[in-house]
Amino acid sequence: AFAPAFDGRDGFGALVYNQPQAADIARLFSGRAFLDRQATREQLLAVAGAAGVLHFSTHAPATTETGDFSFIVFSEGKGGYDSLFVNDIYLLPLQAELVVLNGCETFVGKWYDGEGVINLARSFLAAGANSVVSSLWSVNDEASSTVMEDFYTALKTGKGRSAALRSAKQQQITTGGKLGAHPVYWAAFTAVGKSGPLSRYGGQSATLLWSLLAGGLVLGSLVWRYRG
Numbered sequence: 001a002f003a004p005a006f007d008g009r010d011g012f013g014a015l016v017y018n019q020p021q022a023a024d025i026a027r028l029f030s031g032r033a034f035l036d037r038q039a040t041r042e043q044l045l046a047v048a049g050a051a052g053v054l055h056f057s058t059h060a061p062a063t064t065e066t067g068d069f070s071f072i073v074f075s076e077g078k079g080g081y082d083s084l085f086v087n088d089i090y091l092l093p094l095q096a097e098l099v100v101l102n103g104c105e106t107f108v109g110k111w112y113d114g115e116g117v118i119n120l121a122r123s124f125l126a127a128g129a130n131s132v133v134s135s136l137w138s139v140n141d142e143a144s145s146t147v148m149e150d151f152y153t154a155l156k157t158g159k160g161r162s163a164a165l166r167s168a169k170q171q172q173i174t175t176g177g178k179l180g181a182h183p184v185y186w187a188a189f190t191a192v193g194k195s196g197p198l199s200r201y202g203g204q205s206a207t208l209l210w211s212l213l214a215g216g217l218v219l220g221s222l223v224w225r226y227r228g
Contacts, residue, residue, distance in 0.1 A: 002054075003036075004035075006058075015057075016141055022055060023035065038077075041084055054099045064110050067110035070120050072089075096128070106121060147186050150171045151167075
C-alpha cells in the first residue's frame, strides 16, 4: 500500500485519511505500507513483481486531452513529489491479482479510435494486473477510505472482487447517514478485469484444488472400471 503525505502545498489538496487507510489495509492483509517519504517510485519498482495486491491512496491527476499524461503522485523521498505516468506503468513487471487506485478520476482518460480509453486503470491491466478498482470522478478522502476498508474486509471473507465492492457500497449507504449515503460518496468506484475472489481467499487456488479432486475421482472411477 502506497500513501504519500499531502498537506495542501505544491498544488495537491490535503489528505488526512489516506495514510491511516493504507496502514490499516496493509495490516489486514499482513502486507507492507509505504507511507509519507517511503511511498516512492523506487519502492514500487522493488515490490511490483512480487505483490499480489497493490493499493494506491494518493492523488492521481487524469487528463482527457492526452491519456498518456495521466499520472500517480508519489513521494520523491525528500519532502517533495514524483510522478508515475501511464507510459511508465506499462513497463512494470506486474503479477498482481488486484490493483486499487483510490484517487480522483483514476478511470478517466482519452478515447482513441481503435484503441479505446487510455487511462491509469488500463495501463495496470496492460502491465499484467488481473483486475483494477478505480474511480470515475473526484472522491471524498474520508468516505473513500471507509469504502476501501469495507471492500478489503469483504475480500478477506472470500467474496469476489466485484461482490466485495458492491458490499462496501451497500455498507456506505447503510451507515453513511443522510449525507454519506449519497452516490457521490461511493458510486465512483468501479472494478474491471477478473471479478472473482483473490486466490488466497477462495479464488483460483481453491478452484484448482477442486479441479484436481474432480479429476482424481474421474481417474479413479475409470481405473476401477478397467480392473473390474
